[in-house]
Amino acid sequence: MQPPHFLLFFFLPFLLPGIWAGPKELQVFQLLQTCLFTNYSSTEVFAVALLGDVAIYVIDPADWSIHYHWPWAHQAASEGDMAKMKSHLKLSIRNMIQYVHEMAHKMQVDYPLVIQIHGGCELHPNGTSRGFIDVGEGGRDLIAFNMEKKQWEPQQQSLLADWVNESLNSKKAITGLLEHILSISCPSHVLSLCSYGKATLERQVPPVATVFARMPSPAQLLLVCRVTGFYPRPISVAWLRDGQEVPPGPELNTSAILPNADLTYQLRSVLAVAPQDGHSYACRVRHRSLGSRSLLIPWENRSSAPTITISIIVLFLAAAAYAVAIWWWKHSTSPPAAGATLRHGLDVKKDAVTAHTAPSSSCCTCSCTLSTSTMQPPRLFHCLLLLVPGTWADLEGSCKLHIFHTFDFRNTTFVDVSIWAALEDIIFVTREKGTLNTLYLYPWVYPALPAPEWENLNNLFHIYLHNLALSLSEDARQLQTPYPFVFQCVTGCNLYRNGSYSSFYHLAYNAHNFISFNMDKARWERQQESELAVQVEKQFSIFVGFAETLQHLLNVTCIDHMRKFIEHGKATLERQVPPVATVFARTPSPAQLLLVCRVTGFYPRPINVAWLRDGQEVPPGPELNTSAILPNADLTYQLRSVLAVAPQDGHSYACRVRHRSLGSRSLLIPWDRSKAALGVGITIAVLLAVAATFAGAIWLYRRRVPDDDGCH
Structure with missing residues (x-):
């Protein structure tokens, strides 16, 4: 049969x-x-x-x-x-x-x-x-x-x-x-x-509609009707001009019906009009939950006139302020006097330093727009990646493929998703916010895998992100978790020189460890004792297929793809920039001397910096303080190592730097003891001079102040 x-x-x-x-x-x-x-x-x-x-x-x-x-x-x-x-x-x-x-x-x-x-x-x-x-x-x-x-x-x-x-x-x-x-x-x-x-x-949730305006230019007004929170999905949204429905045309743009995180729906309808066309407009919404009624949200066209006036006034004020600033700058920039030359030179130097370090500052504050024209890694992601403690701990001879994604739940209907992938410390793939389209940040990334494989990965990851966001939102809703909140996930694999590998999946909630997947035991383990962690662990454990797929993707697919990316991106990954090291001293008190070894501008990240006392390496202890390896704005790294010593201990000191770019050589930067003595002497002399000047100023002030009876 x-x-x-x-x-x-x-x-x-x-x-x-x-x-x-x-x-x-x-x-x-x-x-x-x-x-x-x-x-x-x-x-x-x-x-x-x-x-x-x-x-x-x-x-x-x-x-x-x-x-x-x-x-x-x-x-x-x-x-x-x-x-x-x-x-x-x-x-x-x-x-x-x-x-x-x-x-x-x-x-x-x-x-x-x-x-x-x-x-x-x-x-x-x-x-x-x-x-x-x-x-x-x-x-x-x-x-x-x-x-x-x-x-x-x-x-x-x-x-x-x-x-x-x-x-x-x-x-x-x-x-x-x-x-x-x-x-x-x-x-x-x-x-x-x-x-x-x-x-x-037959559940029914009525829609909530709002009407507002956007003005891309003084000659055009965009009327926006935003309808959200409704269920079931079918809905009718139309614009009325003087009570008559506006027919489809180039001036009318209605979005697709999109899902919210709470299993309701939303859409937007945008109508382009002239600011002073003399018509009245209203947005009409029909939905099953409203029965025979309709929502009618009017837009009063006359309200656009003050907006245009205000916009024009603001533009004129901005232009006037700019003109005044230019005039003031030209008339105030005169040749400095001889006594002001040094101060002006210091200001210029300070500006130069500020201009050089601005990219590093902006990447950690406000630069979150992906540049697809330059095809360079987004610096916000790069800074965040390098500043996560322990993320890039040096595993000698290892290669790392890590994927980072963040879910920012603003409210019940909106979640902002950010995602990027890094090979070693190079961000090579990210997804555009809003559309979640894949951006390949280096020319070698896309050819590393066949086109069907990229298509399968993109489809699989899109479904994964959608389902994960939906699951987390539902768990938060059931436990009445207050908004906003953030989930952060880091997952990936490490490949070692001996052919062995490791993989991991960690999920954090509001910057605290939340839940992890134990690859050896093939089970989910919560990292905090909270109702939400218990609920999420329970939900994840139910879906056995998710765990099995995760193991296959991280233990098989991740390793295989990492090898292909390493092969195609060899030139980028093997880039080497030698370090620049300087040694100087600080004297917080006459009884203590701080020797500072500053090493900067090196790539890749792993480096070894040590202090030598009379040719012998100084072991770790309270007198030795080495900073974490931090990123520079040009995608290189820096660190500082500080050694506290007595000013006259009779030893010789040197800073030794070892890095891959130096091969078998090492940088050895000695500290000259005579410089320390000179520094201490100068410090004492400066302190005495300041004290003498202060005493002289007080004496002169008292001599010039008249007595109570007016006599000198």
């Missing part, structure tokens, strides 16, 4: 008895399934069922059991049907895995292999229905089932699509059963779900 085909296991839940009244509106049931075939012996299966935009149940990747998101979804089937469905489901998944391996063997398809299936049915209010099922491979459409012709049809011109199409069409009995499931069983199951889940599926 021919075993059940692998596609049929999706639709076994639909074989449920019951006659229900037809739905009031279009209902779409979808089953989304992904199979990751890592190799011949490893397969992961993920599946989720949706009715509209409501998740109904999922298939557990660990044991292929069904987990229901709602109690009523479980009630939609009897116990006997559930038992039969579970037994057939596992058998069908096994047959599916066997079939795909057979296909891969005959067609010589390379592993890893990804199969995606999208199936379900549409049920219309008039009782008619339409079934569908599509199969994809590697992110591309492979074959689809034509319900009218009752046969499979290839969706791409390839030997693989032709072979699968011919193989499935040869199984006439299975094709007939599939048609029955899509046209009869699936609509029946939809009616069952609609009946039991009526309260959830």
Whole structure:
């Protein structure tokens, strides 16, 4: 007997008895399934069922059991049907895995292999229905089932699509059963779900609408109608001009309906008008939750006149202020007097230093815009990356591929996502805010991987970011976590010279360790005792497929991709800049001398700086203080090592610097004891001179102050 085909296991839940009244509106049931075939012996299966935009149940990747998101979804089937469905489901998944391996063997398809299936049915209010099922491979459409012709049809011109199409069409009995499931069983199951889940599926949340204006230029006014917080998704938003609906045209731009973090929706409608066209405008919103009513938010056109006037006044004031500043500068910049030459020179030097260090300051404060024209790493990310304690602790002979992403939850409807990837300390990939489009920051990055691989990674990461943000937002909502809050994640892998590797995944909440994934024990472990940490750990632990996929991505994909990036980016990664070292002294008191060794301008980051006393290295102790390695604005590094000594201890001192750019050589910068004695003498002389000057000033002041009776 021919075993059940692998596609049929999706639709076994639909074989449920019951006659229900037809739905009031279009209902779409979808089953989304992904199979990751890592190799011949490893397969992961993920599946989720949706009715509209409501998740109904999922298939557990660990044991292929069904987990229901709602109690009523479980009630939609009897116990006997559930038992039969579970037994057939596992058998069908096994047959599916066997079939795909057979296909891969005959067609010589390379592993890893990804199969995606999208199936379900549409049920219309008039009782008619339409079934569908599509199969994809590697992110591309492979074959689809034509319900009218009752046969499979290839969706791409390839030997693989032709072979699968011919193989499935040869199984006439299975094709007939599939048609029955899509046209009869699936609509029946939809009616069952609609009946039991009526309260959830018919949930209604009214929209909140606001109207405001933007003025890109004095000749144009943009009226913005922002509608948010509504459910279900269908909505009608229109602009009215003098009570008449504005027809579609170039001046009207309405966004797509986008999801909020609280499972509601939002959109914007923008109308471009002339500031003084004499018309009245209003935004009209119609939604199921409003019944027969409509929201009508007017915009008074006359309010734009003061805005234009204010804008013009501000521009004139800015121009006038600029002109006055130029005039003052030209008339006040005269040749300095002889006594002022030194002061002016110091000011100029100070300005030069400030101008040189400005990029470093700005990168840590306000420079968060990605420059796609220069294709250089965003400096904000670079500074943040290098200032995280312990992130770049030197692992001798190791290579590191780390991914950083931050979720800034401002409120229930907005989350700001930032993400970048670093190879060693070089940020080479990031994602544009808003669109999350991938930006390749060096010319060698994109050629390092095949284009389909980049496409798969981008799709996978987009889904991951969306689901992670949704999960964290839902957990925070359930525990009534106050906004705003921030989640930070760092994950990646380290590759060592001996061929071994390590990987990790750490999640932080408001800059505190929150939860981590233990790669050795393959489990999630919370790093703090809080209700939110317990909830997130519980949710993450339920999704066994997430943990297994994470292990594969970090232990296999990450290492493989790191090797390819290292090969293609060799010139960038092996860049070497030698250090510049100087030694000088500070005298906080006559009894103590601080020797300072400043080393700067070196790359890569690992460096060794030590103090030598009479040729012997000074061991760590309270008298030795070496700073952390900090970044410069030109993507090099710096540090300082300070040694506290007695001014007249009779020893000789030198600072030794070892760096990869120096090869087997070392920098040795000695400290001259005579300079220290001279420095101490100068310090004492300066202190005595200041004291004498102060005493003389007091004496002169007292001589010039008249007595109480007016006599000198």
